[in-house]
């Protein structure tokens with residue numbers, strides 16, 4: 001049986017923790033190296049006592065980010081780092097012969113000019129950007145086997161793209177005027193402390209955040225859906241911060257191309273697209289973050305509303321931001337890259 005040796009750079013963050021947790025449950029993965037940039041290298045069990053008893057001493061102690069040493073003991077490295085930091089390591093990790101699954105945004109936008117506008121600094125690794133595979137597994141599965149560099153999608157873009165793509169592909173909704181109203185748990189903002197994320201600021205609070213109409217995930221969603229539609233897309237994405245640890249719910253408003261479309265036809269688009277997808281559940285009931293947290297599933301459903309002359313299509317999509325939105329999808333991608341069972345370690 002194939003075994004994949006895995007390393008994580010950035011294990012002290014939230015996605016790093018969930019990668020460790022999932023890899024320790026994976027029947028064909030071995031966790032061989034945790035790499036940290038800290039001067040004083042941490043024992044990961046002190047950062048996350050949940051891991052006590054689950055790691056050997058050798059596995060638990062973080063080591064320096066040294067590509068050649070990592071390549072001696074691992075086949076693939078997961079980068080659970082902030083954007084910009086990730087691309088500063090990728091060229092050396094690839095040169096050392098490692099496959100890289102990057103959870104940051106550094107290799108998601110294929111157009112370097114767009115990256116520079118959205119992330120407000122130039123892309124520093126154009127050579128590898130050109131070769132990266134965008135790892136929204138359900139849409140790009142064919143490009144993943146053997147890939148050297150996978151750009152794992154953003155959490156919001158995963159749910160949004162899976163919630164809209166089947167309808168666009170069938171041309172049952174218009175490309176124009178799409179609005180995505182999204183709410184995320186606080187782990188979506190990462191583990192780095194900030195005033196806005198303190199308990200007393202977030203508890204019992206609920207509101208939109210960021211520059212409305214200018215969130216960086218808007219461009220990522222437009223890129224994915226533009227490829228599905230075969231034409232450039234422009235939509236509106238509005239994120240909200242929900243005072244829970246984990247979970248994303250997106251409510252997506254669209255306009256049908258034909259006013260006489262039926263709800264059955266809309267469901268059919270989802271059912272046909274996802275009939276063989278292990279991690280997309282097309283539901284009749286309205287999705288809820290409670291139904292998906294702790295899993296690699298995205299739950300989706302659709303409704304048709306309004307009088308005949310004013311029809312609206314409303315899609316609902318729910319996922320766990322740190323699992324299907326990050327660590328789980330990264331492992332799903334690893335499974336496809338190494339041609340393992342796509343669901344290994346994730347069910």
Ligand SMILES: NC(=O)C1=CN([C@@H]2O[C@H](COP(=O)(O)OP(=O)(O)OC[C@H]3O[C@@H](n4cnc5c(N)ncnc54)[C@H](OP(=O)(O)O)[C@@H]3O)[C@@H](O)[C@H]2O)C=CC1
Nearest residue numbers: 010012013014015037080081082085104155188190191326
């Ligand atoms: N959280 C989520 O729901 C999702 C996150 N992502 C993306 O995944 C990546 C990781 O996110 P998340 O785990 O939440 O982030 P965290 O802030 O929780 O963790 C970031 C990690 O990166 C390390 N780090 C920071 N700067 C550097 C550097 N310059 N060199 C090396 N290591 C560094 C940190 O180490 P230290 O502890 O020492 O600071 C920590 O281990 C990000 O790009 C994020 O945008 C994607 C989808 C969802």
Ligand SMILES: CC(=O)N[C@@H](CCC(=O)OP(=O)(O)O)C(=O)O
Nearest residue numbers: 104105154155184185186188189
């Ligand atoms: C709640 C929250 O703050 N969410 C983050 C997005 C999550 C994420 O990590 O996205 P990237 O991988 O693209 O950085 C945000 O809105 O910036």
